[in-house]
Amino acid sequence: MRKSDFISGIALLGFGLVFLLFVIPFDIEAGPEGVLPPSLVPNLMMGLIVFLSLILIVKNRRRPEGENAEDEHSPISSPEMKAVVWVVVLMASSILLFLWGGALPAAVVLVVGLMLAMGERRPLPLVLTPASLMLGAYLLFYQLLGTSIE
Structure with missing residues (x-):
């Protein structure tokens, strides 16, 4: 399961970074002066996804001693x-x-x-x-x- 969690973390990290760097800045217009920008909540949510995906990657980057990759089966049939x-x-x-x-x-x-x-x-x-x-x-x-x- 560690390998699939690691791959999921990388996929979520890529998804979050694409949204943070390209989709949100180019698709959400700036709001009027003196109010919170409309992109605040999407940026916060994507930042949270990036943060949690980094935790998932760090947590699953190494195998504990004695655990083989051959023993790991896909959880999806x-x-x-x-x-x-x-x-x-x-x-x-x-x-x-x-x-x-x-x-x-x-x-x-x-x-x-x-x-x-x-x-x-x-x-x-x-x-x-x-x-x-x-x-x-x-x-x-x-x-x-x-x-x-x-």
Whole structure:
């Protein structure tokens, strides 16, 4: 577990530094004079993530005596890793479909894909679940709130 904690710490450190150095300064505009800047809380949170990731790296950088790297097994099994990859691919394809095709096809692909990933194979729930969700969203946004989803 130490190796995975060490790698997680490095990944979190990289994530935090990218946000601190590039994303937050360039994406959050300065506020009016005399008030706290809008970037204060994001900078504090990213600073906390960097600090905690450094603790994780330092804590797991060396192995105690007698502990071999060969004895260490991944805490994530192969089927779990396949499920994570499936969900990431599904989310990315739904985002692209939302940008190019709209909310309806993206939502249907996302709901049906996640249902298939969870093991649902019966056709009736695969059809009725996204249909009822889309009908409910239509009634909520267009009829009740009088606004658009897109």
